[in-house]
Amino acid sequence: MKRRSAREKALQALFQIDMSGADAHEALHHVLGEQPTDSFLEDLLFGTVKNREEIDQEISKHLERWSIDRLAKVDLNILRIGTYELKYSDVPPNVAINEAIEVAKTFGDDKSGPFINGILSKIKGEKSGREELK
Template structure:
């Protein structure tokens, strides 16, 4: 499975986990029958580090609270921040670009600009 597809499926699985009382394995099983290690890592890692990710995001959000964000943007940000802080498999530019492309598909026209603004703070030194 290509990584873009895995990221999209991770978005869908995490979205389900936020809305239903199901296990990670059930959520992944609802979005694909494939067994993809990268997808599994994204979903499990994002869920396992959710508190730390949310705290990190809250520090980067200006004039926004995490709870006010639309679910798509919040979920895309969580997955991307997991990749940036914990996975370290893909370069930051790739992670951010993938997040923006997914926002363009699942969010509205402002989603990708907003997500880009937040994620770019992770690359500033």
């Protein structure tokens, strides 16, 4: 499975978890149907679910005049996946951000891409600043 497809499937599963309260394994099975699973997809989904509280705190720090509860669920879950990739994976930061923007173009509205770019760029900048202090 290509990584873009894995990101899209992870988004669909996370959206399902938010909307129906499905368990992560159940949501994964539902979005895959008969397709075989993928280790990158599993890492994105289960890693995002496992670290969701910390990820949501990170996103909330960078929202201006918004609360996380007001975000569209699609945008929120794209941000969660992007933040997971920035903070917990070896995916290059610019790749994580660009992929999140591309997924937003497919699943979000006209404003989703620039909004997601802005938030993830702030998170990336904060991460870079911390690494320079080491």
